[in-house]
Amino acid sequence: MKLKSVSTLALAMLAFGAPAAARDLTSIKKSGTLVVATEPTYPPFTYTQGKKIVGFEAELAELLAKQLGVKVEWKSSSFDTLLIGLGQGRYDMVIASHGITPERQKAVDFSNPHYCSGGVLVSKPGGPKTLADMKGKKLAVQLGTTYATRARSLPGLGNIQTYPNNTDALQALMAGRTDAYLTDRFVALEARKKTGGKLQIGALVFQEKIGIAFQKDNKSLTSAVNAALKKVQADGSYKKLSEKYFGEDIRCH
Numbered sequence: 001m002k003l004k005s006v007s008t009l010a011l012a013m014l015a016f017g018a019p020a021a022a023r024d025l026t027s028i029k030k031s032g033t034l035v036v037a038t039e040p041t042y043p044p045f046t047y048t049q050g051k052k053i054v055g056f057e058a059e060l061a062e063l064l065a066k067q068l069g070v071k072v073e074w075k076s077s078s079f080d081t082l083l084i085g086l087g088q089g090r091y092d093m094v095i096a097s098h099g100i101t102p103e104r105q106k107a108v109d110f111s112n113p114h115y116c117s118g119g120v121l122v123s124k125p126g127g128p129k130t131l132a133d134m135k136g137k138k139l140a141v142q143l144g145t146t147y148a149t150r151a152r153s154l155p156g157l158g159n160i161q162t163y164p165n166n167t168d169a170l171q172a173l174m175a176g177r178t179d180a181y182l183t184d185r186f187v188a189l190e191a192r193k194k195t196g197g198k199l200q201i202g203a204l205v206f207q208e209k210i211g212i213a214f215q216k217d218n219k220s221l222t223s224a225v226n227a228a229l230k231k232v233q234a235d236g237s238y239k240k241l242s243e244k245y246f247g248e249d250i251r252c253h
């Protein structure tokens, strides 16, 4: 089971054909735009307001692009295809709350973590709160996420249902088609807020460091974005943005 999941991304990248070379920092600067992809069903990190992609990561990407002296051109795609598209050279970078994992690091390079968080169990009041409560219960996860991978390796989680995106998984939970949803702690807090408290947040199941993904060996862009991240974390703009969405600074310590 574990081995199978380890090779999935690398296999998918092979199946989708030879990678196209990434644009380096010089050509990005020359074009004036940084092509950034995300999956915008993941509030408060990335979501849509009309046609606009907004949220903490959307605004952070724009802050970083500003440091590089370019504008962001947004692309959206389903979460499970983002890193494949990156490998094909469709985007310069992907900001979609990717946990930095050894498996993904075989296929892409990551920035220094832009925030730290973890996976929690979300359920309706009275529903499961801990892994022990999950015996015989149904668990929802989003396709291609670290939650999906972890759920498969955690003891006692037999009945796993995979949803293409966060919106569908939350709807399944609200409609009682699943007993719990394993997702990001801040995504869970946002969902609880939006449902007027009709959800409860249970145990933190694991922690993760989240990073921005680049095509492997696009060193000029990766280091420029790392420098930009360092700058916005030092000048107060990251803190201000984080407090706007979370009421706290969510950088890794």
Ligand code: ARG
Binding pocket: 038, 039, 040, 041, 042, 046, 079, 096, 097, 098, 099, 100, 142, 144, 145, 146, 147, 166, 184, 208
């Ligand atoms: N943090 C999780 C992961 O690394 C989930 C990210 C889901 N992101 C999204 N935009 N739906 O896989």
